[in-house]
Amino acid sequence: SDTELDERIVAAKATLGEELVILGHFYQRDEVVKYADFVGDSFQLAKAALSRPKAKTIVFCGVHFMAETADILSESDQTVILPNLAAGCSMADMADESSVETAWEEICETYGVDPEHVVPDAEGKLPILPVTYMNSSAALKAFCGRHGGIVCTSSNAATVLEWAFERAHRVLFFPDQHLGRNTAKAMGVALEQMPMWNPRKALGGNTEEQLREAKVLLWHGFCSVHRRFTVDQITQARAADPQVKIIVHPECPMEVVDAADASGSTDAIQKFIAAASPGDSIGIGTEINMVNRLAAQYPDRSIFCLDPVICPCSTMYRIHPGYLAWVLEELVEGRVNNQISVDPKVSSHAKIALDRMLAAKP
Ligand code: 13P
Numbered sequence: 001s002d003t004e005l006d007e008r009i010v011a012a013k014a015t016l017g018e019e020l021v022i023l024g025h026f027y028q029r030d031e032v033v034k035y036a037d038f039v040g041d042s043f044q045l046a047k048a049a050l051s052r053p054k055a056k057t058i059v060f061c062g063v064h065f066m067a068e069t070a071d072i073l074s075e076s077d078q079t080v081i082l083p084n085l086a087a088g089c090s091m092a093d094m095a096d097e098s099s100v101e102t103a104w105e106e107i108c109e110t111y112g113v114d115p116e117h118v119v120p121d122a123e124g125k126l127p128i129l130p131v132t133y134m135n136s137s138a139a140l141k142a143f144c145g146r147h148g149g150i151v152c153t154s155s156n157a158a159t160v161l162e163w164a165f166e167r168a169h170r171v172l173f174f175p176d177q178h179l180g181r182n183t184a185k186a187m188g189v190a191l192e193q194m195p196m197w198n199p200r201k202a203l204g205g206n207t208e209e210q211l212r213e214a215k216v217l218l219w220h221g222f223c224s225v226h227r228r229f230t231v232d233q234i235t236q237a238r239a240a241d242p243q244v245k246i247i248v249h250p251e252c253p254m255e256v257v258d259a260a261d262a263s264g265s266t267d268a269i270q271k272f273i274a275a276a277s278p279g280d281s282i283g284i285g286t287e288i289n290m291v292n293r294l295a296a297q298y299p300d301r302s303i304f305c306l307d308p309v310i311c312p313c314s315t316m317y318r319i320h321p322g323y324l325a326w327v328l329e330e331l332v333e334g335r336v337n338n339q340i341s342v343d344p345k346v347s348s349h350a351k352i353a354l355d356r357m358l359a360a361k362p
């Protein structure tokens with residue numbers, strides 16, 4: 001029963017004490033979030049993994065790429081555990097290493113440069129550099145580390161793109177086309193300068209001319225939760241209440257972000273709600289567990305999800321309290337299950353790209 005699980009988790013946590021830190025993403029269900037020592041967006045959680053060097057074990061209640069990042073950034077003697085190994089991210093799976101490598105080779109060939117050794121031109125700028133969204137495998141972060149690139153999250157994408165444009169004429173951005181497009185558009189990049197890269201087509205489905213004119217080459221990935229949000233939902237919410245404020249995650253399609261009053265990472269959404277006034281009505285375009293939690297936290301505001309059909313992130317939802325109880329009790333017995341351990345060679349290159357992100361100043 002829920003009570004029994006609760007008692008087991010609380011007891012195991014108490015036994016493990018300072019040895020353990022539990023990190024929880026905003027999209028986790030309440031029954032899991034309540035045990036987290038730190039709850040945040042993916043950027044904050046990456047920093048939280050860095051900030052607890054004394055904890056022997058980090059239990060990451062989130063998805064696979066987040067746990068990998070925690071393993072890369074944490075101390076070498078720390079262990080990272082993902083309570084359910086099936087908690088992946090369908091968007092991260094849309095960019096695999098070999099497709100990105102092939103794309104990189106084709107792109108570099110178009111610009112007449114060696115893909116393994118891209119060097120700056122007479123202006124001191126690279127023809128292209130790769131930027132990966134945090135929602136990607138460690139192998140792709142390592143790819144960015146090896147090719148002068150960087151990682152971004154939804155909370156620092158503009159800062160990271162600025163960093164990239166100081167060093168390169170163009171960017172290959174993967175896996176999320178929407179975050180790339182929304183961020184570059186807000187920075188003044190024209191839509192014609194953001195061609196999509198479809199790995200199933202030669203030159204990604206572009207002409208050489210388009211590739212030469214490009215500023216941001218967008219991988220064709222997307223989030224299946226955030227692409228459910230539509231302009232129609234926003235129009236209907238505004239028709240029902242002209243005073244309503246709309247905030248959406250930047251993984252939503254461009255038209256949706258444009259129709260909203262604001263867009264931002266899960267932490268930015270949380271702050272937007274906290275800064276609203278009692279009586280305000282706010283429609284949110286993001287995952288339902290987070291929206292429901294905010295609605296419960298701020299009962300004096302009318303907070304609702306723009307999508308009338310429940311839209312949980314099915315993989316985040318795979319972290320059930322039962323798995324949490326199991327990994328914690330095993331730890332109490334001295335057994336480590338579901339460890340996420342990134343190959344040291346991959347990890348060292350991925351860390352270069354993550355460190356660039358952590359050092360990039362807004
Ligand atoms: P945040 O970086 O805003 O936490 O988003 C992570 C994510 O997976 C959103 O779908």
Ligand code: SF4
Pocket residue numbers: 063088089090091092135223224225226251287313314315316
């Ligand atoms: Fe991945 Fe979308 Fe789930 Fe975020 S909400 S973890 S991008 S599938």
